Amino acid sequence: MNTLCVSGGAVLGPDHEVERADVLVDRDEGTILEVGEGLNADAAETLDASGCVVIPGLVNAHTHVAMTLVRGYADDKPLDAWLREDIWPVEGAFEPADVEAGAELGVLEMIKSGTTAFADMYFHVDRIADVVERTGLRARLGHGVVTVGKDEAEARADLEESVEIAREFDGAGGGRIRSMVAPHSLTTVSEEYLREAFSAAREIGVPVHLHANETTDEVEPILEDWGMRPLEYARKLGLSAEDFLAHGVHVDDREIELLAESGTGVIHCPASNMKLASGMAPVEKLLEAGVTVGLGTDGAASNNDLDMFGEMRDAAMIGKLAADDASAVPADTVVRMATAEGADAVGLPGGRIQPGAAADLAVVDFEAPHLTPRHDVVSHLAYAARGSDVRHTVCDGTVLMRDRDVQVLDQAAVRERASRRAGEAIARAHE
Ligand SMILES: N[C@@H](CCSC[C@H]1O[C@@H](n2cnc3c(=O)[nH]cnc32)[C@H](O)[C@@H]1O)C(=O)O
Ligand SMILES: [Zn+2]
Incomplete structure (x- = not known):
């Protein structure tokens, strides 16, 4: 059989037990065959994990990957002014090749920091799909x-494009790409089109x-126009279990209950919420109610990186502040949010290291001063590790990064192209 063995390390299991074990992967199927000791005897390919902990590849459950191009272009402003005055004018000047260059840069950053799914x-989603593929x-x-x-025609065309893209790309890239219908928000899309988005998605x-x-x-x-809370409105329009929303910062108890009832996932984006001073999401309350909560970086311009280790740390920190309780949103919980919960919320495989699961893995090098002593691996993953501690990244059974060397992109070329294209797009926006 065509196998890959990640050998000599410790493994973070689905119940967060940490054991000395190898991970044997079927490279053709892209799945995990076995987890245990001494599995590397006749593997076609091996990855050395000595001194490392093998964890599920991280899931960035809400981002705008091409926004790497506007990282650091406009900071220190609230959401509405930031989008309208700075971000949307530059995005308006983006050509398809710009989005492709930004997506390559974002994907490079994700692979280097152990993210395997996002x-x-x-927009120009075909270019993003091409990069993912x-x-x-x-x-x-x-x-x-x-x-x-x-106007009516432009609005309709935008919705139709979203529906078309969802139809065209679901199952692309050998099944690694799935799709969604993505109305931007409850206030930037009118009721009629929101309804259509839900019915087309169904x-x-x-x-x-x-x-x-x-x-x-x-x-x-929404309170003013419809006399109800936004998520009551969304529920009336069709919000269901398969759907997932980003942020959920200003949700009241009734809305939390509603999310738990409908089974809709929430993607918490703590860094973006702090940077734009949007507020503190009631993550502990959401979790207590039984809502599936994933983690996302949001776009790089409101973060300003795509490092999910930073996001775990931020989620734990702000979760405690929001709950006024140091025991709220603990390490174990944020690691789950960045792996299994995130995968479940967005409906992608991965997030668990067990036989039959998708072979999406990040191998984290623990032989570093900031990860010493190793009292508690999960604590280190949540509070002390960084994306740059990831040594190897595997997705769907394929090694994407080996010993920090990304196998699937030319790092220098990606950086050069993204920098040049970002500068040119900003210049066009100012013309
Ligand atoms: N087709 C739309 C683009 C929507 S893509 C998604 C948008 O979300 C924007 N975005 C990024 N971060 C946030 C956020 O935190 N809240 C709301 N929107 C955001 C981003 O700039 C991008 O324009 C159009 O033509 O305007
Ligand atoms: Zn966003």
Whole structure:
């Protein structure tokens, strides 16, 4: 059999037990065959994991990967002004090749920091899909729809593009790519088009993904226009178990109950919420209610990186502050949010190291001063490790990074192209 063996390390199991073990992978099927000692006898390929801990590849459950191009371009502003004054004008000047260059840069950064799957809402999605296809990651992709401020024809065309993209790309890249219909938010898409987005998604059999309750500015207008909370409104329009929303910062108790009832996932984006001062999501309450909570970096311009280790740490920290309780959102919980829970929320395989599961792995080098002594591996993963501690990255049974050498992209070329294209797009936006 065509196998890969990740050998000589410790493994973080599905119940977060840490044991000395090898991981044997079927490279053709992209699945884990066995976890145990002494498995590397006749593997076709091996990865040395001595001194390392093998963890499930991390799941970045909400991002806009091509926004790496605007990283550091406009900081220190609230969401609405930041989007309208800075980000949207530059995005308006993006050509398809810019989105491709930004996606390559983002994917490079994700592979280098142990992320193997992501959910992405953007435009020129065909270019993002192409990057995912050739680099070997796993993704759920959708075209973001905005209808406010557009005439009837433009609004319809944007929605139709999202539906078309969802139809075309679900199952692409040998099944590594899944799709979604992605209305931008409950306030930037009108009711009529939101309804259509939900019914089209149900017909295709894919989730709806949208930003919701990110700032109070997204709550007040819905209360005024519809006399109900945003998630009550979303539920009336069709929000269901397969769907997942980003942020969920300003949700009240009734909305939390509603999410638990509907089974809708929430993607917590702590760094973005802090940086844009959007607020503190009630993560502990959501978890207590039984809501599936994943973790996302959001775009690189509101973070400003795509490192899911940083996101775990931020989630634990802000979760404690929000609950006014140091025992809230503990290490074990944020590691779960960045792996199994995130995978479940976005409906992608992965997130667990066990036979039959997707072979999506990050091998973290623990032989570092900041990871010493090793009292508690899960604590280190949540609080002390960084993306740069990842030594090897494997997705779908394929080695994407070996000994920090990314096998699927030319790092220098990706950086050079992204820098040049970002500069040119910003110059065009100012013309
Ligand atoms: N088709 C739309 C684009 C929507 S893509 C998704 C959008 O989400 C934006 N975005 C990034 N971060 C956030 C956030 O935190 N909240 C809301 N929107 C965001 C991002 O800039 C991107 O334009 C159009 O033509 O305008
Ligand atoms: Zn976002």
